[in-house]
Structures are given as C-alpha cells and as structure tokens.
Amino acid sequence: MRRAxxxxxxxxxxxxxxxYGFERPEDFDYAAYxxxxxxxxxxxxxxxxxxxxxxxxxxxxxxxxxVKRYIRKGVPLEHRARVWLAVSGAQAQMEQNPGYYQRLLxxxxxxxxxxxxxxxxxxxxxxxxxxxxxxxxCLQKALSDVLLAYGLHNxxxxxxxxxxxxxxxxxxxxxxxxxxxxxxxxxxxRILPDYYGPAMxxxxxxxxxxxxxxxxxxxxxxxxxxxxxVLWTLVVSRWFICLFVDILPVEISVLQTVLRIWDCLFNxxxxxxxxxxxxxxxxxxxxxxxxxxxxDICDKFRQITRGSFVVECHTFMQKxxxxxxxxxxxxxTRLRESCRAALLAQR
Amino acid sequence: MSRKKTxxxxxxxxxxxxxxxxxxxARPARPGTARSGHEAPPNGPQxxxxxxxxxxxxxxxxxxxxxxxxxxxxxKTCLLVRFKDGAFLAGTFISTVGIDFRNKVLDVDGMKVKLxxxxxxxxxRFRSVTHAYYRDAHALLLLYDVTNKASFDNxxxxxxxxxxxxxxxxVLMLLGNKVDSAQERVVKREDGEKxxxxxGLPYMETSAKTGLNVDLAFTAIAKELKQRTMKAPSEPHFxxxxxxxxxxRGASCCQS
Numbered sequence: 001m002r003r004a005x006x007x008x009x010x011x012x013x014x015x016x017x018x019x020y021g022f023e024r025p026e027d028f029d030y031a032a033y034x035x036x037x038x039x040x041x042x043x044x045x046x047x048x049x050x051x052x053x054x055x056x057x058x059x060x061x062x063x064x065x066x067v068k069r070y071i072r073k074g075v076p077l078e079h080r081a082r083v084w085l086a087v088s089g090a091q092a093q094m095e096q097n098p099g100y101y102q103r104l105l106x107x108x109x110x111x112x113x114x115x116x117x118x119x120x121x122x123x124x125x126x127x128x129x130x131x132x133x134x135x136x137x138c139l140q141k142a143l144s145d146v147l148l149a150y151g152l153h154n155x156x157x158x159x160x161x162x163x164x165x166x167x168x169x170x171x172x173x174x175x176x177x178x179x180x181x182x183x184x185x186x187x188x189x190r191i192l193p194d195y196y197g198p199a200m201x202x203x204x205x206x207x208x209x210x211x212x213x214x215x216x217x218x219x220x221x222x223x224x225x226x227x228x229x230v231l232w233t234l235v236v237s238r239w240f241i242c243l244f245v246d247i248l249p250v251e252i253s254v255l256q257t258v259l260r261i262w263d264c265l266f267n268x269x270x271x272x273x274x275x276x277x278x279x280x281x282x283x284x285x286x287x288x289x290x291x292x293x294x295x296d297i298c299d300k301f302r303q304i305t306r307g308s309f310v311v312e313c314h315t316f317m318q319k320x321x322x323x324x325x326x327x328x329x330x331x332x333t334r335l336r337e338s339c340r341a342a343l344l345a346q347r
Numbered sequence: 348m349s350r351k352k353t354x355x356x357x358x359x360x361x362x363x364x365x366x367x368x369x370x371x372x373a374r375p376a377r378p379g380t381a382r383s384g385h386e387a388p389p390n391g392p393q394x395x396x397x398x399x400x401x402x403x404x405x406x407x408x409x410x411x412x413x414x415x416x417x418x419x420x421x422x423k424t425c426l427l428v429r430f431k432d433g434a435f436l437a438g439t440f441i442s443t444v445g446i447d448f449r450n451k452v453l454d455v456d457g458m459k460v461k462l463x464x465x466x467x468x469x470x471x472r473f474r475s476v477t478h479a480y481y482r483d484a485h486a487l488l489l490l491y492d493v494t495n496k497a498s499f500d501n502x503x504x505x506x507x508x509x510x511x512x513x514x515x516x517x518v519l520m521l522l523g524n525k526v527d528s529a530q531e532r533v534v535k536r537e538d539g540e541k542x543x544x545x546x547g548l549p550y551m552e553t554s555a556k557t558g559l560n561v562d563l564a565f566t567a568i569a570k571e572l573k574q575r576t577m578k579a580p581s582e583p584h585f586x587x588x589x590x591x592x593x594x595x596r597g598a599s600c601c602q603s
Contacts (some may be wrong), residue, residue: 115497116470119420123442132438161419161470162444198472233476237445246441295450295463 020172020252021130036312037254043314048076055079061086063267071267072317074260077252081174088186088266094178101178104149113151116159117144124164125246131168142171146180150188153181157188160196162241169245172252173259183266187243192270193336195240201343203240206270207232208339209332210277217324221281221288228294235301239277247305248276249313257313264317271332278324279316280304407452407461411572412483413565416505417490418498419469422524425555426490427466430565435556443468446477453569458577460569478512486518486568491539493523493552494531499538506546518571518587520549522564527554549591560595567591 017023030037047070054070061067061083075083085091121140125131131139146167151158166187170180188195193202211232215222225232238247243265249255264272281288284304291297310316415423424443428436431449448465465484467477481487489505491498502521509519523539526532536552543550549567553560567590574585 116419120442122438123420123440126439126441160472161442161468164442165444196472200472200476204476231479233479234446237476241444295448298448 017129018251018253021125021128021135022251023127023129024251024255032308033311036308040254040312040314043074044076047074048078051076051079055082063087068267071263072321074256074314074317075263077259080259080263081176081179084173084183084262084266085179088183088191090179090182090186093185094182100153101149101181104152105145107152110148110152113158114148117147117151117164120161120164124168128168128172130172139168139171142177142180143168146171146177146184149177149181150184153185154189157196158198160200160241162238163188163196165242165245169250169258169262186266191265201340203237204233204343205336205340206240206273207236208343209335210236210274212335212339213274213278213324213327214281217278218282218285221285224289224291225297228297230294230297235298236277240273243273244276244305248310255311255313257310257316260313260317261320269329271327271329272320274332275320275324275327278327279320280310282323283309283319407459409458409573409576410461410463411485411569412463412465413486413488413568414465414467414480414484415488415490416467416477416509417469418492418495418501418505421469421490421492421495421498422555423469423490424466426488426522426524426553426561426564427464429555429558429561431464433558435558437556445473446480451565453566455566455569455573458573460573462565462569464565474508478508481509481512481517482514484513484517485572486520487513488520488522488564488568489548490522490524491534492525493534493539494525494528496533499523499534499542502542518568518575520551520564520568520587520591521546522550522560523552524555526552526559527556549588551591551595563591563594567594 016026051070054066055061067087071083071087085094121144122133124140124143128139129135131143133140143164147159147163150163150167163184167180167184170183171177174180174183193206194200195203195206211222211225214225225235244258244261248257248261250258252259261272261276281304284300287304288297288300291300415427417423419442424440425436427449428434428440431451443466446465446467448463450461450463452459452461454460465480467473467480487509489502489509491502493499509517513519521539521543523534523536539550539552551560551564553564555561567587570585570590571587
C-alpha cells in the first residue's frame, strides 16, 4: 500500500454516521481499511495545504494544467463547492442570473412534475439521517425545491429518476439550494449528453459507446456479454444515470470515491464516466469472465463496485487515468456519433 | 431497489434463464440470447437446470422470467421484497433506476420452479430502456396503486406497451397494491375488477405491507407457467382465473 505516515484516525472514522449523514455499512471492516484510512487522511491534509496556497494565489481557479492536476488528486471538502462551481461554469451562470432560482419556485406550478418528484422524495438516500422525515432540517424539502426548479427551468427534461440522487448529493456538498440548482444545470445542460430527457438518447448512446470501447479494449468481456445477449443497459445504466452515486462509496468524510469522480467530472467532462467504467471492468476482467449466465454476469457487475478497490479512492483515481489506456475526446465523439446514428436508425 | 446485498452464495451457480437447455445439465454450448431476431423461442421455459457448479443450493426443475411493471411508486420493489424476503421495506428503499432482478425458487406441486423476477423503473421514459426485456418475459405482473388514481388510469397505456413488446402468450396479471391504506384508497375494488374483466386478466388486490395476496400472486403465476410447460394429460387443467378468484377471496373479506 501507500507509504503511510500513521496519523491518528479522527473521530469521524470510528462513527457509523459521518457528519454528512451517511451511515457506514454495519459490516464495514475498519481493520481491513485502517492502513488506507490513515494514509488517506495524510493525503487529505497534504492536499488541503496545497489547495489553500493555490486559492490564495492570483491565478485562482482558471482551468490550467496545474488546476487539472490538483483536481485529479482531490479537492478538499471545504473548497469543493467553490471549485465545482468555478470549473463547471455554474458560478458564472449564477452570477449572470441573480434571483432566477427563487423566481422559478415562485412561478407557475406544474402538478404533474410535482407529483413525479414527490414520489421519489422519501426514496432518495433513505439511509442518510439528514434526508429522513424527522431530521431538522429535513433535506427532502430542499431536494424537492431544487428538482422542481430544475424541471421548470428545463421543461424538455423535466424530472427523470436518478436526478434525485444527483441533486441530493449536491445539496449535501454545497449546503445551498441555489448552488445545487446551478451545478445540476451544469451537469444536465452542458457536461452530460442527453441522459435524462424523455427519449434518453444520450444515455442509450453512451451505453453503446461503452460497449464499443469494451469491444476494443477488453474483447473477452465484450464477447461474454454479447454471447449471452446481455444488453449493456442491464449492467451499466445506473452507472450513467446516477453518476455512480449509490453504486460506489458515497460517504463524504473519508470514503470519497464518488466525490473524487465528480471532482474530475465537473472539470473534465463526461469522458470521466467511461474512464471509471472501463477501470472497474478491466480491474475485474478475470472475475467477470468466470460468469456462466445472465444473472451471474449481473451479479458480477454489482460486485465489482464494492470492496477495497473502490474504497481506496486515492489509488482508484490514479488508476482511472492509467488503467483504461488512452481515451481521447476525438474517439468518444466519433463513437457517440456512430452509435447515435445506429440507434436512430433502429427506431 | 432494496439496499440489501445480494447473496454471494448464489453467484456462479445460476444459469441464465434464457440459456437453452443442454444435455446432462452441462454448460450450454450456445447460450440463449435476449436480442431480437434470435431463432430460439425466447418464451420457451428453461427446464431441468441442475447447476453443477457452486454450492448455492439453488436447484430447480424449471425456470421462468417474470417482470414487474407499472407506474413509478406503485410498490413493485416492495412487492418483490415482500415475496422474496417476507419483509416490508418501510422507508429504507430507493427508487429503482433502470432494471434489476432477484430469484426465488418455489415448490409447486412437488416441482421446484425458479422465478427470476425483474424489477423495473416505473417512470415513463424508462420504458424505452426496459421494454427490450419484455420479449423474454414469461409473465408480467402489472401493478397500480389503489391510493393513486393516475397509476390506475395508466394501466391501459401499459397494456398497449405490453401488447407491442411482450410475447403474445405472456401470462399477465393485474394487481391493485397498497390496499392496507384503506383511508387513502381512491380506486375501488370493483373498478379494478371491471378493468380486469374488460381485458380478460386475472386480478387481485395486494398489500406489500401486510403481505396480503403477495405469495398467492407469484404462486398463481408459477402454477400457470408450470402447467403450460408440463402438459401432463392426467393432471387436471389449472385455471389461473379460477385459482386467483378462489384463493384470493380472503382478500375481499378483509376489506371494508
């Protein structure tokens, strides 16, 4: 493992509920991850110092190579909202449209949209104490407002299941409805292709793009799935729709896998999703190839999102940039075009 | 979908529902496929799957694929978890995004019937993602929520979708769920019965919370599918409609 300057674990490590309300699984094996946790805390401390210096400088958060490198190594929690807002362009949008979020909520109502959102409020992070009905304040109200405002802002998308997890996660990090709204807009409106619209064409396209990438980079896995007639939707649709929330470790204080992915997603764009997906599949290629049938394949794809490989987020994030090999935006764009055309032709 | 972890013991021992039967229970040389255009009848059941690998103890004589469909929030995941684990997920489950499945082996008149039950996202836009799986389904449980009129009104749209994408001989059953919420009920039992009659569907009211008629619904499906496969001439003909009417009667007396 990493060179570990053994620092004492902070109280957060021993608690079952982190300060952001996420519960660690009851069977979480602290002993097994002790080395990782203490080493990662040292990393966090080191990064925090570097970031403080960076943010004090004049160059600030322009999208330079240094900033990109820093972001890949993890944004400290205290700066995360600010960095996401800056690099995604959400901050600029928010500043250009003062009061817009509040006006949306005061504007014309849409009962159908409200009903669709209401159905999912109690089904979003039920394990997180801050989303429970008894919580003070209960974040379900903030979640409802952000989703409602977004649906009114972008009626072409409205509300799509999966957005509840994304908005909920943004609320936990930013602690601000308005910032969450603009970050959601950055993701859905600019960073991601059309994952959430009624036709979900961007989602279907990207699933096919991943399939194509696997065919080239990991042909045996592709052959296994193709041979069993497994549509990629079955195993990866949640990866794309939920952006790994509720799939990889979501905890905020230490097991930061999803946060670390989102750091890069906001800065580098949707390509990161393919990097993560390919890394998970490549790392577990032999394990996946043991599968003998469709249910077994599905099970394996669930299992590869758990365990030490994804818990040890710092190493994991290094791997996503080395493991899948080169992945140029030109390739992704080309594949997106051809897959999209094929899907449209099938209709 | 439930937050519970899937049992690892079953991994590696479960043959594909769509896999073609092969001699001696060996691994199929040519796996079945869920894709359209395949020659093998996707609706043909899988028989005598005797997995030779793994120690999951997941033995069965015949396997079928069942899908749960219906509007978002009608209780598909809860119904499945009630049937699978005998528990009710009160406030501990998340919206199902995409598609997921669980297996349960039932004993039907001395035969082990494995149901592979697929749980789907209910939101309309996900239908274009999930309907690809209808084609392989042997049975569909179509749910609405008796406390949600819109979910009942949408049943016709679901039936249109099913007609378009499912096999012609798919076993279909209509379920009015959440009957435990008597105070909030807005769809009367008679309305459900009438609709079911109109389309010739077996119909039951269920409660994933209390467990009312949940096992019965799945058992009825399993019996019907088993009977279709086995066709033993000596056996009395199983009538799904009669069975549901007869066995589900306990439900109606619990109302009011």
